[in-house]
Amino acid sequence: MKTGFDNEKYIKMQSQHIMERISKFGDKLYLEFGGKLFDDYHASRVLPGFAPDSKLRMLMQLADQAEVVIVISAFDIEKNKVRGDLGITYDRDVLRLKAAFEKRGLYFGSIVITHYEGQHSAVLFKNKLEKMNIRVYLHYVIPGYPSNVPLIVSEEGYGKNDYIETSRPLVVVTAPGPGSGKMATCLSQLYHDHKRGIKAGYAKYETFPIWNVPLKHPINLAYEAATADLNDINMIDPFHLEAYGETTVNYNRDIEIFPVLNAIFEEIYGENPYKSPTDMGVNMAGNCIIDDAVCRQASDMEILRRYYASLNRLAKEECQENEVLKIELIMKQAKISTEDRKVSVAANQRAASLGVPCAAIELSDGRIITGKTSALLGASAAVLLNSLKELAGIPKAVHLIAPEVVQPIQKLKVDYLGSKNPRLHTDEVLIALSMCTSKDENAAKAMAMLPTLKDCQVHTSVMLSPIDIQTFKKLGMMLTSEPINGTR
DSSP states (O other), rough: OOOOOOOOHHHHHHHHHHHHHHSSSSEEEEEESSSSSSHHHHHHEEETTTTTTTHHHHHHHTTTTEEEEEEEEEHHTTOOOOEETEEEEEEHHHHHHHHHHHHTEEEEEEEEEESSSHHHHHHHHHHHHTTOOEEEEEEEEEEEETTHHHHHHHHGEEEEEEOOOOOSEEEEEEEESSSHHHHHHHHHHHHHHHHTHHEEEEEEEOOOOOOTTTTTOHHHHHHHHHHHHGGEEEEHHHHHHHHOOOOOEEEEHHHHHHHHHHHHHHHHHSSSSOHHHHHHBOHHHHHHHSSHHHHHHHHHHHHHHHHHHHHHHHHHHHHHHHHHHHHHHHHHTOOOGGGGOOOHHHHHHHHHSSSSOOEEEOOTTTOOEEEEEEEOOEEEEEEEHHHHHHHOOOOOTTSOHHHHHHHHHHHHIIIISSSSSSSSSSHHHOOOOOOOOHTTTTHHHHHTGGGGTTTEEESSSSSHHHHHOOOOOOOOOEEEOSOOOOOO
């Protein structure tokens, strides 16, 4: 896989800018961390070379000064919103994040439930957290937000929110995903700190959109596709253009909220140190792209993956059609179609030819391997075995798993576990393969090739079971599927 991003340069440059920003404020800095803090797989996909834990590595340098506050929206709790990359709900991810931060020696402070209106699920989650001796704060829905600035910056606006008690000079505000209310949480704290005589500042660390690459660059379009459910829109920052005559890229929510931030800073300092939403940020990612063509290609593939994900969600009635239509518009802007995804074309063509579900994997060197549904294996399991044979140099005719190994597993599934489908899932076929490694040299060679499947593209002509989806994710593969129900 080609590299398009210099990660070490990024860590050094980004750390310097964050330190400079911290030094500009007095008693406390609220640093909004957008995107994923230590598992930013979206960034690693669209910026090949970006390490998913880059933000965490920088934060660890400030561990003695920092505490982490995790924000979650009551709306997301109520609708059981799921992190697409991990397949877990936001409320579960909050606890996962807390444990991960503490394991790495970072001080975890509290959890804030935003957009609170007494939602039943949010109340249950709050009670659960308090039983675990976790500090929980509530921030409420403010009518007219974000346009009604006089109400927002008042006792009936931010003033109604719980004040988050913090003990360290750097407060890192993060969340399971976008739209959780991180910025509003920071601004609410500025309001309350001002009342208490505490001089506090705010800065934003958001990887996307990248402010100093073009508005319609595939990297920024991929961000729009990733947040299609939120209807985020990348925009030219009008405040920055007016203040400096420089064209930069931001997104609608930051631009909409800027008058609120401006009003709060004017109350605190008499003037706003930031002249634009772009000024608020410290993102240096655009300066560390070393191969624009590689990043463009990776971003195009990410847009297509997001498109297929939305098609699948629509087929399962988990989203609205507008989400799909928005990504289709983004694809037109990027001048790409599903025909540009080689594995999609290969899997669908073979499925149409054979009349059974099929799958395809694109190996790191560009080779396309396919597999089909058979009496023993589903298409996803078959393509895994075929790819491992190809990588290990094993002839196609060689059976890696003997039928006498598969048949007892099928009997267990059907006769004892009540499954109607005797075909092996991807996890089951890998277990069967591992059972053969002690006696079969070919099986051992194939098994050793599993790590080389990481970052490979895979497509299936039908939607997969959650088990198969999770297996591909655990292998680090880039999966898409047609929005068609069918036998694996």
